[in-house]
Amino acid sequence: MKTRLTQLYISSIKPPEKPYWITDAGCSKLRLYVGTAKKVWYVGYRDPKGSYISHKLGTADALTVTQARDMALDFMARLIRGEIPQKKTHSSKTLLGDFIERYYKPWVTVERKTGDKTLNLLSSTFKGFLNKAIDELTVNAMEKWRHERITSGFKAATCNRQLAALKAALNWGVKREYLESNPLARLEKLPEHDSDVKVRYLTDEERMRLMSALDEREKKMRSGRQSHNRWLAERGQALMPELDGEFADHLKPMILISLYTGMRQGNLFALRWGDIDFDTKTLRLRAAASKTGKNHDLPMNSKVIAALQAWRRQSKKVAADSLVFPSPVSGKMLNNVKKAWLAVLRDAGIENFRWHDMRHDFASQLVMKGIDLNTVRELMGHSDLKMTLRYAHLAPDNKLRAVEIL
Numbered sequence: 094m095k096t097r098l099t100q101l102y103i104s105s106i107k108p109p110e111k112p113y114w115i116t117d118a119g120c121s122k123l124r125l126y127v128g129t130a131k132k133v134w135y136v137g138y139r140d141p142k143g144s145y146i147s148h149k150l151g152t153a154d155a156l157t158v159t160q161a162r163d164m165a166l167d168f169m170a171r172l173i174r175g176e177i178p179q180k181k182t183h184s185s186k187t188l189l190g191d192f193i194e195r196y197y198k199p200w201v202t203v204e205r206k207t208g209d210k211t212l213n214l215l216s217s218t219f220k221g222f223l224n225k226a227i228d229e230l231t232v233n234a235m236e237k238w239r240h241e242r243i244t245s246g247f248k249a250a251t252c253n254r255q256l257a258a259l260k261a262a263l264n265w266g267v268k269r270e271y272l273e274s275n276p277l278a279r280l281e282k283l284p285e286h287d288s289d290v291k292v293r294y295l296t297d298e299e300r301m302r303l304m305s306a307l308d309e310r311e312k313k314m315r316s317g318r319q320s321h322n323r324w325l326a327e328r329g330q331a332l333m334p335e336l337d338g339e340f341a342d343h344l345k346p347m348i349l350i351s352l353y354t355g356m357r358q359g360n361l362f363a364l365r366w367g368d369i370d371f372d373t374k375t376l377r378l379r380a381a382a383s384k385t386g387k388n389h390d391l392p393m394n395s396k397v398i399a400a401l402q403a404w405r406r407q408s409k410k411v412a413a414d415s416l417v418f419p420s421p422v423s424g425k426m427l428n429n430v431k432k433a434w435l436a437v438l439r440d441a442g443i444e445n446f447r448w449h450d451m452r453h454d455f456a457s458q459l460v461m462k463g464i465d466l467n468t469v470r471e472l473m474g475h476s477d478l479k480m481t482l483r484y485a486h487l488a489p490d491n492k493l494r495a496v497e498i499l
Contacts, residue, residue: 095116095117095118096115096116096118097117098115098117098125098158100158103153103158106127106132107414108128108129108130108414110129112126112127112129112206113127114127115127117158117162120162122136122169123135123136123161123165124136124137125153126204129363130206130426131154132154133149133150134152134156134165135147135149135150136148136150136165136169138169138172149199150164150168186227186228187226187272188225188226189224189226190216190224192227192266192271192272193215196269197212197262197265197266210428211262214255215262218255219259222238227263227272230259230277231276232279232280235277235280239256239283248285249283249284252283253282253283256277256282257282260277260278260280263275263277264278292456292483292484293445293446293450293453293454294450294458295454299441302441302442303348303437303438303441305441306438307344307348309440310344310345310436310440311336311340311345314336314341314342315337315341318335318336319335321333322335338403338406339407340403340407343404343418343427344433344434344437346400346401346403347418347430348434348437350401351451351452351455352451352454353393353394353396353455354397354455355451355452355473357449358449360378362416362418362427362428363416364376364378364416364417364418365413365414365415365417366405366411366412366413366414366415366417367412371401371402374392374398375390375391375392376397377389378390378474401417430448431448434448453484456473456481456484459472460484466478466481466484467481469484
């Protein structure tokens, strides 16, 4: 897409479902990256080898169109004069942590909607390797690391996913000539057996304990806010808003929606009020936030509708493009509720249950209640019935009840 960019035009651009580029007709080397979270200026050119290079100038919030054009023209002039060195391949002695922080982070956080999540995975999972040179990431070293993970209880599928993220970062470095080679290129995936794909769902007792823990958490939050406001009042300081809505914060409605729709956490974070239709009792998962890359409409039951309507009544921003669950601190899209979630699980006495397992719980409960697998597939948004078949045998009690009919 090519157009003459103006400040008014840029301000009018809404967050898209899928990122795209706009080339400025006023300066052919200047390009604007329109992402789902931010807009970023780049100057683009081809190196002597013919590879297309994008050099980041800054965000559209920090630079006006005029400033970005001036910077692009100045950059190209210095490039022609040879004042800007061409990219050099870095030694394999580069520390993994330095490579990620200096080179991979600026790219992945802008170009990938899950960039922050990827960085968190790399820094936490491979913490012990961050201060090691990249050439120390040998196949033997990583196989030993993987064996230790498997021995400590991690599944092959989890290890494969974590190593895939690391290999992708190193491949990116090779492709852009930051690295000479990827030392893990020949590292093979572990086979993922059926035992690795156990589906965890809540028992009736666990579900009751989860709801009780959520209710107790809300009581404590309200009580804590009231106590803090009394302390502030005694000192003549401004009071904080009372937690007098149906929900003390976003956690309980998010959990209810996850349990009764099977939504992925990323979809929930990206959900906007315009995606919800109370008249047709449906909510739309936008392609940009969807794992499948397609829009997917989900029906809402009475519990989901009640939770969303109650949350809407106490929300400050309910315009169509407003996030349903914005961060209470920044107002931007949430990216983590892990601390609060783990605290609730601990209070409920529930073990080995991830947020994503609420999606498995949703499908499992449907199957156990006799819903056919094809309907479950449609509700889950699975492109292939094979993905849904994992739930077919997850209810042994159902099988026992079935043979008792004979």
